[in-house]
Amino acid sequence: MAGSKIAFGRTLVVAPHPDDEVLGAGGTIARLASEGEEVFVAIVTEGKPPSFDPAQTARIQAEAAEAHRALGVKETVWLRLPAAQLAETAHAIVNGALLELVRRLSPQTVLVPFVGDMHMDHQLTFTSALVACRPHQAEFPKLILAYETLSETNWNAPYLSPGFLPNVFVDITGHLEAKLEAMQLFASQLRQPPHERSIATLRALATLRGATVMTQAAEAFVLIRQVV
Amino acid sequence: MAGSKIAFGRTLVVAPHPDDEVLGAGGTIARLASEGEEVFVAIVTEGKPPSFDPAQTARIQAEAAEAHRALGVKETVWLRLPAAQLAETAHAIVNGALLELVRRLSPQTVLVPFVGDMHMDHQLTFTSALVACRPHQAEFPKLILAYETLSETNWNAPYLSPGFLPNVFVDITGHLEAKLEAMQLFASQLRQPPHERSIATLRALATLRGATVMTQAAEAFVLIRQVV
Amino acid sequence: MAGSKIAFGRTLVVAPHPDDEVLGAGGTIARLASEGEEVFVAIVTEGKPPSFDPAQTARIQAEAAEAHRALGVKETVWLRLPAAQLAETAHAIVNGALLELVRRLSPQTVLVPFVGDMHMDHQLTFTSALVACRPHQAEFPKLILAYETLSETNWNAPYLSPGFLPNVFVDITGHLEAKLEAMQLFASQLRQPPHERSIATLRALATLRGATVMTQAAEAFVLIRQVV
Amino acid sequence: MAGSKIAFGRTLVVAPHPDDEVLGAGGTIARLASEGEEVFVAIVTEGKPPSFDPAQTARIQAEAAEAHRALGVKETVWLRLPAAQLAETAHAIVNGALLELVRRLSPQTVLVPFVGDMHMDHQLTFTSALVACRPHQAEFPKLILAYETLSETNWNAPYLSPGFLPNVFVDITGHLEAKLEAMQLFASQLRQPPHERSIATLRALATLRGATVMTQAAEAFVLIRQVV
C-alpha cells in the first residue's frame, strides 16, 4: 500500500465509452502493467446506428485497441451496450454484463467511473459496477476506486450532484508520458486546448494531483470500498 | 455578469496570511485593477514573536507590498492579529476588525478564504468575514466568494470537511502572468515543484480551472452569497 | 452584478410544466423584461392523452400564454414532451430538445428547476438543461441558476435528496405584484391557502427570501455555474 | 412519542421485495401489533418469469404470509410490480399503485425503504412512496420513516450515495425474538453468517442500534417528515 509497487493485483478498469479509461486511469494502467500486473479494460458501450456512424465507431475502437496495447492492457472486453442509451437499457442487462465479467476475471481491484459525472452512462456504469462487486459473492474485488474524467466530472452541479474529492493518489511520475501518448492515439476524441479533453489539460491535472501529494504527476481517485 | 468586464465593483480580498490573496485571487485582482476597479487587500494576521521571527515577518510584509503594487492593489490593510493563533484570539476581536474594515471600505464584493481549508486561521477568517458581511447593515457587500489556496484547500479531509467544488470561474487569461510574477515576489513563500505552492502548480491549476469553462486560464471560486 | 440593473443578459427560463417558471422566477422575469432584457420561456412537457385531458392541456397553455404576456416574456417555446413521463422518455431526446433551443437562442443566462425537486420531470429537466449548457460549445450560457418551486422543492427528503439552500437573491420588490398577477392567470393551477401553490404562500416566500437580504421581496436561487 | 406506547397509529410498511419489511422493521411491526395498532405491509414487486421462477415466487410469498402472521400484520397487500425491473416500469404506475394504497388505508405512519440502498427497486420505491405521501392530500401520513435493510443499505457508495445515519430509534427489546423468528420463516432468503442477511447479523445490528440509546435491542430509522 505504501511501498514502491502498487498492491492492486489483477485489475479491471470499467469505462462507459472508449477513452474514459485513459483519461481517468491511463497512467495507473501503465504503471500496473509495467509492474507486472494483469490489467483488463471493459468498454461498456459502443455507438450504434442511427445515432452513431458505424465507421466512426469502428475507428474509435481501433484507436482504443492501439492505446490499450501501448499501455500494456492484457485484454480489452467490449460489452457493446448502446452508447448514450444506458438510461434506456434494462438495468438488469448492464448489471448482468458486468457481473459475468467480474466472475470470469476475478479482479482484485476494479476502477469505475465517478457517479457524479455529468453523463448518465457514467452514472449507470458506476451503479451497475457496484452491483457486480457486491461482497456476498464467493470472490469479490477487494478494492474499488472511482476515477475522474475530464469533460465529464467537472461539468455536473457543484454541491447538488456528488462531488469528486479525491482521497487516493497514484503516483504516475514515470508513466505520465505513456498516458499522454495513449491519449494521442485517440485522435478522434482528443481536442485542442483549452478544451478539457486535451493533452495540455491532462498534463495540468496530473501536475495538480501530483502536487497535492508532493510528486511530479499523479492520478486521483475516490475510494468506494477496500477490504484488507 | 456575462460581459467583457467583471461587474464586481469595489472589491475587498481578505487573506489570513500574506500570499493567500495571490494564490487564490491574484489573477482576479490583476484583472479587476486593469479594468479600473478599486481592489483592497486585508491581511488578517502577522507572525509575532516568539513563534515567528520579526525579521521574517517584515520580509514577508515587504514582499506582499511589492506583490500588491504589481497587481494594482489600491490599499493593503494590515490587521496584525497573531498568525497561527486565531483559534486563541477572541472571536469578537476578529469579527470586530473585519466589521470595521467593511464599514470603512463599503466593498461591493468580498473575496474570502475557503472554510474547508486545513488551517484554522483560514476557517476562522472565513467565519468572521461572513459575520462582517451580514445583510442587516446599512450597506453590505452584494457578492461574497471564497477562493482556493494551494497547500491548504486540498489537504483537508475529503467528504468530512467542506469540499471545494467551484461554481464561479473568473477568466484570467490575460492576467495569469501578472499573478505568477506577483507570486514570484513572495520569494520566502514560494516552493519548488512538486510542492503545491510553486509556479508550476499554480499554472496547472489555472489551466485546469480555465479548461472547465473553455478558456486558457481561470481562477475558481465558491459562491457564498450574491444579491442582485 | 451589484448595480441597479440585473446583468443577466438574454435569459432562458426552462420549466418542466407550465406555471413552474412563474412560481420560481416570475418576479425575476418581470424585472428583466422591465429592464429591457429578452426573456424566453421553454415549457418542456405537455399533458397528453390518455393520462391528461387535451382540453385541460389547452387551457393551461392558454393560461401560460397570458401569464407570459403579462410578465413581458418575448417568446414561449413549447417542447411538447410528455408530462409526468420524462423518466420514460429517451434521455437523448430531452437533451436534444434543450440543446437545439440553447443553440438557437444563445442565452447568456439560463434558469432551471431544482434537481432536488420531488417531481422526476423536474430532476430530469435539470439534468438535461445542464447537458445543453456544457461549456465546450462555441457559445454557452455564462450563468445557470436553479429556482425553487412551491409544492415541489419542499416535499422531497431532507438531507437525502439535494437540499435547496439559496445563495443568489434577486430583488423583486417592484415586481412581486406582477408575479402574483401572472400566477392568478394560472387559475387551473392555483390553490387556496394553506396549499403551497397559493398566492398567500408565494407572498410569504417572497417576504422571507427578501428579508434574508434586507429587501421587501426577493426570489432565491442556487447557483450552478457562472463564468465572468 | 416518549412514553411506553409508540404513538405511530395505523401503520403501513412498504417493502420493495418480501423480507425487506422484516429485515428493516420486523421488531417495530411486532411491537406495534402487540400494542394494538393496525399494521399493513405492502410488497411492491414479485419475481416474474422469465427472470424468476414462479414456484420460487410462490414460495417466498407463502413465507411472507407466514412471517406476517407471526408478527401480527393485519393485512398484506401485493402490488405485483415486476421485481428488479422498477427502473423499467413507468414511474406513474409505481406512484399510482402506492397512492391508491395510501388513500385506501389512510395510515398515520408509513415506513419506507432507504433511498440510499443499493438496489434500484429500493430507491424507486422510496421515491414513489414519498409522492404517495405528499401533504396536499385531504389525509396524508403524519410520520414517514426510512428503515435500513441488511445486504442493501451498507453496500452502496459511502459519501456518494445518501448515507444511513439514523435519528429515530424504536426499542424492540421485547420483540427482537419475534423479529428473528419471522426472519427464520423466510427460509429461502436467509443466509448463513457471515452474510449480512443472517440471524447473527440481525441480532448484532439490533444490539448496536439498541446500545446507542441504552437499550437491549432497537431498530433504527431516518426521519423523512413528521407533522405534529
Next chain:
Amino acid sequence: MAGSKIAFGRTLVVAPHPDDEVLGAGGTIARLASEGEEVFVAIVTEGKPPSFDPAQTARIQAEAAEAHRALGVKETVWLRLPAAQLAETAHAIVNGALLELVRRLSPQTVLVPFVGDMHMDHQLTFTSALVACRPHQAEFPKLILAYETLSETNWNAPYLSPGFLPNVFVDITGHLEAKLEAMQLFASQLRQPPHERSIATLRALATLRGATVMTQAAEAFVLIRQVV
C-alpha cells in the same frame, strides 16, 4: 405523535440569547403550555460589561420574563454565561451548566438552536446541549429538535455550513398570535421589516412552514434524535 395533542412531555427550550426561544419555538411553547405540558426555558448567556451595557441586559431579561409569562413558560433559568464569548468559555463549563440543568429538570424533550446558525454562541450551545443529552445517563431526553432562528440560520454559508432542511413541523395555527405577541414584548430585539427579526418576517415564515404541511401556520425543526 400524530394526534391532536403533541406528545413532547416535559420540555426544555435552550436559547443562546433571550429571544431565540421565541423566534424559533414561541408557537410550540405556547401550544405545549396550552395543552398542559411543563415548558422550561434556559437562557445560556447574558451580555456582560464592558461589551454590553448592564442596563440593556436587565431590560432584555425583563422583556424575556414577560414574554415567557405570556407564552406560559413554567420556569426561566438564567445560566449567565458571557454573551458572544462562548467560544472563549471553557467547553466543560458550558457542558456542565447544561448537564446539571438536564439532570435537575429531566425533560422528555429538548429544543436546541441549530448548529448551522451563523453565531458561534448558537453552534456551541448546540454542541453542549447534545453532550448534556447523551443517552448513557440514567434518564435522558427522548426527543431532541433543533429550531431555526431568523437573523441567524439563513446567514451562514449555503452548502458549506450545515443547512437547515426541516423534517419536523409543529402546527401552531392556534398559537401564532401568541408567538407574535411574545415577540412584540421583546421591543429591544424587534426590528422593522424587511429585517428578518420582524413580525412580518416571522409571520411569513410561519405561513411558509405551515403551507409545506397544509396548515395555516407551523414552526419547523430538524430532528436530532428520538427514542420511542
Next chain:
Amino acid sequence: MAGSKIAFGRTLVVAPHPDDEVLGAGGTIARLASEGEEVFVAIVTEGKPPSFDPAQTARIQAEAAEAHRALGVKETVWLRLPAAQLAETAHAIVNGALLELVRRLSPQTVLVPFVGDMHMDHQLTFTSALVACRPHQAEFPKLILAYETLSETNWNAPYLSPGFLPNVFVDITGHLEAKLEAMQLFASQLRQPPHERSIATLRALATLRGATVMTQAAEAFVLIRQVV
C-alpha cells in the same frame, strides 16, 4: 492491499484518551503486531487535577499499558495534554506535539479518531493529526484512516456533523478475542450492556462490520488519504 497480510507498514494509532485506540482499532493493532509490523500508540491527553483524580489517571494509564502489551504495541507515547480541555489548549501545541511524534516515528500509516465524534478532544485530535501528516514534509504517512469509537461516534448529530460511513474494512476474525481481552483490561472504562462501551456491543459492531464484507469480524474505517 488485498493479500493475506495488511500492507500498513509501521503504524501510529492516535487516541485522544486511553481506550479509544482499543475501541476503534484494537483488532487491527493485534493483527498488525501478529504480522510483524511495528505499532505505536500515542495517547494525546491525560486527566489532570482538579477536574480529574490523579489516582484515577494513574490507574487508567496502567490499564492502557497492560492492554497495549497484550495487543503487541511496540511503544506507547503519552503526550499528556489536558483531557477534556483540548478546546482550551493552543492549537499550535497540539499540532506541535503530534508533528514531532510523526517526525520521530516516520509511520507509514496513521490511525486517527473520527472528526465527527461527539467529544471535542476527538475532533481536535483529528484536525491536529492531519496537520501533522501534511504531505509537504520530507517523509509523510502514506495512509491515514479514521476509526470509530463506541460511545462517541454514534452520539453526534446525524446529517449535521460529519457522518461515519466506512469505506475500509480490516478483517480481524483472528484478532477479535485479543481486542476484547484488551478492552477487559480497561476495567475502569468498561461498562455493562446495553452501554455502547461494553464487550457485547463491541462484539456486535465487529460482527456487523464483518458481515458487510462477508467475514466473521472486522473493524471499519473512513479513508482520509492514501498515496500509492
